[in-house]
Amino acid sequence: MAKSPTKSEKYVYLFGNKKADGNGSMKPLLGGKGANLAEMTRIGLPVPPGFTITTEVCTYYYANKRTYPKALQGQIEAGVANMEGLLGKKFGDMQKPLLVSVRSGARDSMPGMMDTILNLGLNDQTVVALERSSGNARFAWDCYRRFIQMYGDVVMGVQKRAGEDHEPFETVIEGLKNELFPGQPHIEDTKIDLDGLKELVKRFKALVKERTGQEFPTNPWDQLKGAIGAVFGSWMNDRAIVYRRKYGIPSEWGTAVNVQAMVFGNTGSKSGSGVAFTRDPASGEKVFYGEFLMNAQGEDVVAGVRTPEPVAQLKNELPQAFAELEQVRKTLESHFKDMQDFEFTIEDGKLFMLQTRNGKRTGLAAVRIAVEMVKEKLITWETAVTRVPAEQLDQVLAPIFDRAAVKAAKVIAKGLPAGPGAATGRIYFNAERAVEAAHAGQKVLLVRVETSPEDLRGMIAAEGILTARGGVSSHAALVARQMGKVCVCGASALHVDYGAKTLEVGGTVYKEGDYLSIDGTLGEVYAGEIKTAASEVVQVLVEKSLSPKDSPIYQNFAQLMTWCNKATRMTVRTNADSPAQAANAVAFGATGIGLCRTEHMFFEGNRIDAMREMILAENTEDRKKALAKLLPYQRDDFAGIFRELKGLPATIRFLDPPLHEFLPHEDAAIKDLSKKMGVSADAISKRVSELHEFNPMLGHRGCRLGIAYPEISEMQARAVFEAAAQVQKEGIKVKPEIMIPLVGFPKELQLQLEVVHQVAAEVAKEKKTKINYMVGTMIEIPRGALVADDIAKDAQFFSFGTNDLTQTTLGMSRDDSGSFLPKYQELEIVKKNPFASVDQTGVGKLMEMAVELGRKTRPDIKLGICGEHGGDPDSVKFCQRIGLRYVSCSPFRVPVARLAAAQAAIEGAKAKKK
Ligand code: ADP
Ligand code: MG
Ligand code: MG
Secondary structure: OOOOOOOOOOOOOEEEEEOOOOOOHHHHHHHHHHHHHHHHHOOOOOOEEEEEEHHHHHHHHHHOOOOOOOHHHHHHHHHHHHHHHHHEEEEEEOOOOEEEEEEEEEEEOOOOOOOEEEEEOOOOHHHHHHHHHHHHHHHHHHHHHHHHHHHHHHHHOOOOOOOOOOOHHHHHHHHHHHHHHOOOOOHHHHHHHHHHHHHHHHHHHHHHHHHHHOOOOOOOOOHHHHHHHHHHHHHHHHHHHHHHHHHHHOHOOEEEEEEEEEOOOOOOOEEEEEEEEOOOOOOOOOOOOEEEOOOHHOOOOHHOOOOOOOOOHHHHHHHHHHHHHHHHHHHHHHOOOEEEEEEEEEEEEEEEHHHHHHHHOHHHHHHHHHHHHHHHHOOOOHHHHHOOOOHHHHHHHOOOOOOHHHHOOOEEEEEEEEEEOOOEEEEEEEHHHHHHHHOOOOOEEHHHHHHHEEEEEEHHHHHEEEEOOOOOOHHHHHHHHHHEOOOOOOOOEEEOOOOEEEEOOOOOEEEEEEEEEEOOOOOOOEOOOOOEEEOOHHHOOOOOOOOHHHHHHHHHHHHHHHHHHHHOOOOOEEEEOOOOHHHHHHOOOOOEEEEEEHHHHHHHOOHHHHHHHHHHOOOHHHHHHHHHHHHHHHHHHHHHHHHHHHHEEEEEEEEOOOHHHHHOOOHHHHHHHHHOOOOOHHHHHHHHHHHHHOHHHOOOHHHHHHHHHHHHHHHHHHHHHHHHHHHOOOOOOEEEEEEEOOOOOOHHHHHHHHHHHHHHHHHHHHOOOOOEEEEEEEOOOHHHHHOOOHOOOOOOOEEOOOHHHHHHOOOOOOOHHHHHHHHHHOOOOOOOOOOOOOOOOHHHHHHHHHHHHHHHHHHEEEEEEHHHHHHHHHHHHHHHHHOOOOEEEEEHHHHHOOOOOOHHHHHHHHHHOO
């Protein structure tokens, strides 16, 4: 569908000299980079002038067979003229040529996804002009060779081919260095002299010609057109698509293009380029953090080709620029009120700002920065709660190395701590092989000299990432931090040989598939496999092996959770089947059990025998005998759970899976069972085949079991009530909530309720006590949602079983969808995996309907969710919107869900105000 051009027809937004058409709030239109370039210009920071082509042009480009709106060209020319006016230079001029950078910039930054082109506007004539106007020939030719290299790569597609481990331009550089400096392997690019650079330009042009059959374009306007097209084109390249899929970024957003006058960090010893953070993005500590390279252009820092120096070092080399930079650091934080990640260049001692954005940070840092910024009165506690991405809280709970094990381990190399946490795995030197190994079930460490966006899939598959080159803002580091991957980079003692698939460190050779371990918090690399241990928060809360006062990490976490409680309306329960799990969840702040799957209790020890006896029984009487053996086990489990909960509610679901899941299927196992039970193997095989189902998900399960065999429900109800009576007698409050699964017909629920109520009355009489309990149902098949008003006549609560509700609504089995669902995600038929995040427009609609219908008959009906989705932040927010009272998730997800629930409440309140 061709979209008509926008109402405004303004495609180009100018910035420069303290004035800007746009501002920081215009990220959807100008992209993150463009909006903040405008904002920095407005607040008086030194930003080279330029303009931003809007994301709407990108949308137009793809909707109209890769063409541009008519008005664009004129607006671009006006943008260039504006720069020329401000700087007294001219694009393509033979006296004072204007050079520009062409930079992509989507709404959310996508590190390394889109490539930047620097020094555009150079050709054989303008390079001479630049030589003259700058009085620095080496610099002019350095710019020229860089330009051909970047343009050749990004626009003309001269890139490494399948099977090559090095970029072709880099190979040319290496070749020349070998000729110039024979026998000296690690020569920096800055050592290449003027004649060497001229030679490089010649060889680069020849390379372009050889690979593409085309001459390198000489007309600056053609160059500009090509570069802009390449930026828009890159929005649909493979790596961008992979990245968007991973982070759920819709392709409609598009990218903007920024064209900006060049400033030069490569003019000599008073120049340089760097990347810095206003606080440490790994730990969150309030220190100036970052790195820079003298005499370099920006992409040298980001690409990880040379290992840069820490930014504090700049104080010695260029004290004035450093003081200015410190001032900028303060201005940025007080203006943007968040930790900033910014890029700068110093040209002959003068500072220029080239980018700022809210800095990516680890979960650990996110918590610390949020908490400390409240103390510094930069932000409110509500803002602090919304600042920590709920998903990232996982990292605060992530494992660290076992203290004893790591003490005994040998440090074989040190690098930079780029992504915190502990990881151990088998090493792989290439992304594809890493992915394969991970699919085969191995724990993998991806080891590279340096990573590039092509390695993204391998990075996703790996437990951790280790590189030999590159600094803390290298590609590997940025991406790892965002994904919460453990990462050590710039471990320069590592010598990777891609060809031989080996890694040599200090005389020892490791082969692909060998074990290494890395500590991304300390930046250390260890030989072999090392046992990992729980995070500090887990040590304090669950293992109780660490005192809260000894753990600042725990203290920040606890402060954040306190704020969450202040904000939240929904509570978070847990899915737990054992007293130990219940205890963990309560320690993490769960307010009860939302789902206790009773069948999990039947698999332990000898219990399975009684269960099998029950299934093999020929008549009700034998079945009851077998069930009587199970009763004490269940009762003890429930009693243990009630004790841990200390009066918090427990939703207990009656038996759900089909019975054949409890029987063995292989001959040998059947024979064993036959011996044990004294039942013939034939009889067992016969029962197994009787119970066989073609679609177990839709078979004899859920309440259908209790209806066919009421004695099973009877036993389960008795176990619950006897346990309740017992624990109550101990002086502990008990709140059982019995939940009947897979109800679609009101009568199903009624039949099961009769059993429950009758047993409750019996137990109350026998134990001479009163037990308060509730009965409710799961809404997990569409019919249940459709007749929720009728079901609510009998059900005191609904709990959405979104796993089954998703399967049955989509007609898609969770276990069999693996073969096509990835394709569906790729094609954006489904935006997210519906088994991980509630399909809000489909399954969600049924949920909303059930809520409304249920409330019609029973206004105070208790509503919750207990599918896997209960721990997914987006689903939690959805649950808040439709008015659920609680979500339930696995114990270790409880903090994540608490944070998401608090965020949902704060966002909900904000939306209401508007
Ligand atoms: P990314 O999105 O990958 O960060 P950028 O567009 O920020 O890419 O460009 C990468 C680097 O190129 C920047 O960090 C900066 O150092 C350099 N750069 C971009 N534009 C200019 C410019 N106008 N002058 C000097 N350097 C620039
Ligand atoms: Mg950048
Ligand atoms: Mg279910």
